[in-house]
Amino acid sequence: MKNSLKAIFLDIDETLVTNETGPFPEDVEQIEEAHRRGHKIFLSTGRGLAHIPGILKDAPWIDGIIAGAGAQVVIGDRTIYHKWIPQELLPAICALYFQLNKFCVFEGANGVYGIKLPEHYNTDEKIFSVTKKDDFLTKYSDAIISKLTIEGEISEKERNFLSEYFQLNTFPPVYFEGIILGESKSKGMSIVLETLDIPRENSIAIGDSRNDIDIICAAGLGIAMGNACAELKAVAGEITGDCGKGGVGQAIKKFVLEQQL
The missing domain is CATH 3.40.50.1000 (HAD superfamily/HAD-like)
Incomplete structure (x- = not known):
């Protein structure tokens, strides 16, 4: 059996x-x-x-x-x-998306965090707004992040930075995902x-x-x-x-x- x-x-x-x-x-x-x-x-x-x-x-x-x-x-x-995204990498990702003024959602084991969170993320789950590039070192230092979801299509600047750490799965024109390499x-x-x-x-x-x-x-x-x-x-x-x-x-x-x- x-x-x-x-x-x-x-x-x-x-x-x-x-x-x-x-x-x-x-x-x-x-x-x-x-x-x-x-x-x-x-x-x-x-x-x-x-x-x-x-x-x-x-x-x-x-x-x-x-x-x-x-x-x-x-x-x-x-x-x-x-396998988690290294905490020391998170401020650099935040800085990039504040500069680009795009939504970036950080999904993990103990919460969902985001810059410019889309409306459909406003559900009853644990969601936290990221407003400063160092929030993951201060306010959310216990965050355990495993994946990114990012607005729109990938720009050359995003690809050059993210592809060192992530496999990028595209779902144009709405969003793309950053999956930890490997x-x-x-x-x-x-x-x-x-x-x-x-x-x-x-x-x-x-x-x-x-x-x-x-x-x-x-x-x-x-x-x-x-x-x-x-x-x-x-x-x-x-x-x-x-x-x-x-x-x-x-x-x-x-x-x-x-x-x-």
């Missing part, structure tokens, strides 16, 4: 949640059934841990989380791996599988975006949402329905639950 159990890695945005709405009942029903049968369910997200909605982070069917696109790996209530969702998945002694062929990853490509390619079965970008669909082993229309539930039913019958 052990070898038949799956580790299922689920992206959040436009996979489980769309426009801050979700998870959806038709997805949760199938996820809960898979969890009841002993399969392991993990969130796999670019969001920092503190930026994950409580309805997902605290769901009884979640066995762990890959946060910050691999910078933090949690199994149960224990962080088993982490970290990835697929690396996080490998850590989970090794820790739990689950063979890679028993892993399933479901996502929609370019930042899911590495885990979709690395999983035993990579599944693209129906609303996924063309680049992800091109490398996925299967394609399911859309976010908000039961896509995750359909995939779990077909490739997990029905395989056990």
Whole structure:
């Protein structure tokens, strides 16, 4: 029975949640059934841990989380791996975005911090405004930051500074992400599988975006949402329905639950 159990890695945005709405009942029903049968369910997200909605982070069917696109790996209530942005680098990043007058969101394990925070960040989570370049050395000295989200497209000045420390994932024209170099969702998945002694062929990853490509390619079965970008669909082993229309539930039913019958 052990070898038949799956580790299922689920992206959040436009996979489980769309426009801050979700998870959806038709997805949760199938996820809960898979969890009841002993399969392991993990969130796999670019969001920092503190930026994950409580309805997902605290769901009884979640066995762990890959946060910050691999910078933090949690199994149960224990962080088993982490890589943080060096605190001494944060003032320089702040100075850059005060100069450019663009929003820069710092997502981490214990909070979300931002320069010129966008309206959609005004939710019930812990969010703190950064108003001085040295705030992370003074006011927020306990901040643990794993990822950046930045307004608009990347300028040459930003690329020259950030690319020394971050992989830059673009979502033009709205924003781009700074992921700590060397970290990835697929690396996080490998850590989970090794820790739990689950063979890679028993892993399933479901996502929609370019930042899911590495885990979709690395999983035993990579599944693209129906609303996924063309680049992800091109490398996925299967394609399911859309976010908000039961896509995750359909995939779990077909490739997990029905395989056990």
